[in-house]
Amino acid sequence: MTTLDITGRRPARARLLDLGLMRFEFLRVLRNKQSIAFTLVFPIAMFLFISSSIPQKSQKLGADMTANVSASVMVNMALYGAIMAATSAGAAVAVERDLGWSRQLRLTPLRPVSYIVAKMLAALVMSTIATGVTFATGAISGMAKADPMSWALSGAVVVAGSLVFAAFGLLIGYLLPSDSAMQYLGGLLVLMSMLGGIFFPIDEGTTFDRIASFTPMYGFGKAAQWPLSLDHAGGFSAFHASWAISLVVWACVFVFGDAWCFRRDTQRV
Numbered sequence: 001m002t003t004l005d006i007t008g009r010r011p012a013r014a015r016l017l018d019l020g021l022m023r024f025e026f027l028r029v030l031r032n033k034q035s036i037a038f039t040l041v042f043p044i045a046m047f048l049f050i051s052s053s054i055p056q057k058s059q060k061l062g063a064d065m066t067a068n069v070s071a072s073v074m075v076n077m078a079l080y081g082a083i084m085a086a087t088s089a090g091a092a093v094a095v096e097r098d099l100g101w102s103r104q105l106r107l108t109p110l111r112p113v114s115y116i117v118a119k120m121l122a123a124l125v126m127s128t129i130a131t132g133v134t135f136a137t138g139a140i141s142g143m144a145k146a147d148p149m150s151w152a153l154s155g156a157v158v159v160a161g162s163l164v165f166a167a168f169g170l171l172i173g174y175l176l177p178s179d180s181a182m183q184y185l186g187g188l189l190v191l192m193s194m195l196g197g198i199f200f201p202i203d204e205g206t207t208f209d210r211i212a213s214f215t216p217m218y219g220f221g222k223a224a225q226w227p228l229s230l231d232h233a234g235g236f237s238a239f240h241a242s243w244a245i246s247l248v249v250w251a252c253v254f255v256f257g258d259a260w261c262f263r264r265d266t267q268r269v
């Protein structure tokens with residue numbers, strides 16, 4: 001009788017980027033046609049509706065700025081669409097928890113951060129699509145006018161910043177059951193968008209502005225709008241470091257919350 005010697009086997013090493021899991025996440029997100037349709041149609045419809053109602057004489061964004069008001073609306077709607085796409089992709093973890101997928105992953109050498117990275121990269125794909133389609137609508141319609149540099153910078157900020165809200169969607173998916181996660185998430189996004197000045201401008205220096213500056217979307221919205229301040233002389237208005245700091249702080253809060261929830265959730269195997 002022979003015995004199998006397994007002492008020489010090396011334990012599987014956990015990888016930071018699991019290509020198989022990332023591929024699975026990409027396919028799962030792209031197959032969700034209902035979510036894709038909503039995150040693409042809503043921002044476009046809102047942009048066209050708002051921009052078409054702005055008189056030509058009111059399109060001037062600033063004294064010497066190259067961008068117009070419709071470009072500002074386009075960036076805000078692209079930002080909202082990107083956030084919806086990113087958070088929806090992240091919040092899908094609520095369904096996976098109900099199906100026991102999270103606990104199955106605990107039986108593998110997968111690291112919590114690898115799971116979070118895969119989710120966030122899948123969300124990045126969705127937010128990139130949402131941003132690109134909204135920007136394309138602004139360009140094709142001829143309503144949004146801005147310098148090419150402003151278009152590129154604003155688009156990059158929107159896509160990069162949406163990763164923070166992918167982590168937020170994950171956190172909501174861990175904290176709430178699947179039957180209510182998306183409902184609460186929709187309401188929270190609307191509230192944060194209002195506080196972030198996405199749906200309407202907030203007067204600077206007011207009490208409301210000071211309170212709103214501590215919310216997750218405030219700095220994001222300001223940073224995305226900043227490239228539109230480019231004037232005909234090639235200069236931008238002052239960029240406030242507090243906008244970037246706000247995004248980084250909230251990103252840390254959401255990512256650490258995700259990691260803690262993942263460990264807690266999968267320990268129930």
